Amino acid sequence: MRGITKRFGDLVANDHIDITVEPGEVHALLGENGAGKSTLMNQLYGLLQPDEGQIVVNDEPKVFRSPRDAIASGIGMVHQHFMLVPVFTVAENIALGAENVRGGPLGWLDRRRARREVIETSKRFGLPVDPDALIEDLPVGAQQRVEIVKALTRDVDLLILDEPTAVLTPQETDELLAVMRSLTEMGKSIVFITHKLKEVKKIADRITVIRRGQVVGTASPDTSEDELAALMVGRAVSLEVDKTPAEPGRAVLQVKGLIVDDDRGIRAVDGVDLEVRAGEVLGIAGVQGNGQTELVEAVMGLREVRAGTVELDSENLAGLSTKRILRSGVGYVPEDRSHDGVVKEFSVAENLILDMYDSTPFGNAIRLDTSRIASNAKERVAQFDIRCQSADTAVGTLSGGNQQKVVIAREMSRPLKLFIASQPTRGVDVGSIEFIHGQIVHERDQGTAVLVVSSELDEVVNLADRIAVMYRGRILAIVSPDTPREAIGLLMAGVTSEPAAVAPVEEDAPVEEAAAEEEAGGAGEEGTK
Incomplete structure (x- = not known):
């Protein structure tokens, strides 16, 4: 990717970014929430188109108008929030978008072939999944395996993993890192989007650090965690919790x-x-x-x-x-922010008063006080460093980490x-x-x-x-x-x-x-x- 620039209004999400991924390597893309990592990879996957710059695959310039174009060039992506249909089976989800149909264009889905492809890909890459299981019945780690198998059935050479360990247990994380290493040994390339320093040091061959839309440095896995954290944030970061002994009461x-x-x-x-x-x-x-x-x-x-x-x-x-x-x-931060913590279609300002909208000073049973809601949002966005274009931005467009900040800010504001x-x-x-x-x-x-x-x-x-x-x-x-x-x-x-x-x-x-x-x-x- 050469000179990639992407703007959303006045916000420059990516500012002339250069990044090269070699065959058979894990290239870690490291940065804070809202740094522009996912935006950059969404352009590589065809979900967004760059305003400036060029994408080159195997020395050939490419223009991706959709994920279908990227997949055709051997690029697959597993998103932080899975793109699976809960009521479909594993085989149906994997077939979705690349259906094999029997009996002509108006025929029926070849379910046997879909199951067979799942089983073959699963065995080949050591990613056990049950083709007949419903997605809604699977734990998060198994759903992620389904997403990876789905990408691999498209015969991709480059796999983008966007915050793949954000919702995994430590055991599931170790399993995923082992799978990533086995894929690179088979010649696949992986872009690993993350902000977890220990995982980067375990698995990455090269590290590119992005801060506020710009590449601020490259590093090797033997770089210390303190140095990587400083590159990400732009200042020294304490990785230990600074606290005095507790004085418990009732x-x-x-x-x-x-x-x-x-x-x-x-x-x-x-x-x-x-x-x-x-x-x-x-x-x-x-x-x-x-x-x-x-x-x-x-x-x-x-x-x-x-x-x-x-x-x-x-x-x-x-x-x-x-x-x-x-x-x-009681203040409550639920473990699944996307389902239980925010309403994605609502604005940042609205999400910041979700459990207080009908009480003073934000409103009552009849009306909302929009000016108080707006001033509260301005204060919380600044206090908790929520990265968004404005408080009117829909929460669903924010990075996962910034959504979490919205939840934390709301629950600690009373x-x-x-x-x-x-x-x-x-x-x-x-x-x-x-x-x-x-x-x-x-x-x-x-x-x-x-x-x-x-x-x-x-x-x-x-x-x-x-x-x-x-x-x-x-x-x-x-x-x-x-x-x-x-x-x-x-x-x-x-x-x-x-x-x-x-x-x-x-x-x-x-x-x-x-x-x-x-x-x-x-x-x-x-x-x-």
Whole structure:
């Protein structure tokens, strides 16, 4: 790509960018949210057309008017937010747009051939997917494999992966990186769009750093994380959370004997006892899918409580509406911002008052105060560095990280008793992570009780004053953040039988053993898998 420039009104998203991708390499495109990475690759994939510059494939200049043109030139793309039809099967999704039809142009879809192509491509590249499974029934990691298989069935030579690990567990991330390396060994080239420094250092052959629409440097994988972060943000970035020891007060949130089922009616939270105190951060660590989501949804009134109690300052929340719970002084950052955190078609300004639109000062049951909404948006956009053309921009057009900032800004813009953050920095760049972590610690220091749920163990350890380790719907132990990572990792795998697995904690934060020793012995092996 030579001299690529793309403008949206007065915003220059890409400013004369040059980038070269060699055969059989992983070329990492590193930058903050809103730096212009996805915009650049959307032009390479034909979703956008450059205002200036040239795209050259195998020494031949190309003009891509649509993704069909890019695919014909051997370029495929897996987007950050998957382009799959939930009610279609894997085979139907992969066939979509390149259907093999029997019986002429008005014939019928050759489903057998579609299934066969899925199976053959899956085996060839080591990407196991079930061709007959419905997309809506698959976990996120499996859906991503489907997207990659879909691109590979088009016989692409260059695969663009846009923030592919933003919604993956650590285990799924490791699997994806292994797949990427195997693809390059087969001669495929990969553009890896990300802002996660550890992953870049693990997998990239070359790194191009983009900041505010311009290439600001190239680097090799042996460049330190601090140097890469400074290139991305344009200043030195602290990768550690700066905080003073907590001064916990009263128990704000008390959960006792909580039992909750998942969407399939299977027990997801199994007798959990938990309390979060004013002025502390309680982190929940665990491999995703062990009941953390259902626990938080039950606290927020989004899921039925089968048994037990959830109390906020001694008020029972069970049975209350989510709106009532929010109005009781709870801030909530959901783990899936695109489905539960924002309304993509609404503007940034509107999303910033989604749970306050009918209360002072933004409105009432009859009308909205548009001037107050606009001034609030201006203040929050500046305070949280939300990268957008204006507060009237639709949230769905922002990068994933900037959408997350909108959610964080909204939930922290009113007095809180309890702040719940699920995956607070998922899909967010290092500069924004530093800022969000700082905001969470500031909220704690104001006396708010904070509950953080994250699949990133580093994040939990850095933020938490106490850590609750969750496995198969139970709290296996509550430990100090000083506990060795290996010990916490064993607990996350269900292993509680070794005395060394749990470090001593303060007297007022006792270790809670929630699983029998014989159950834990077998669970550890499965959890490790």
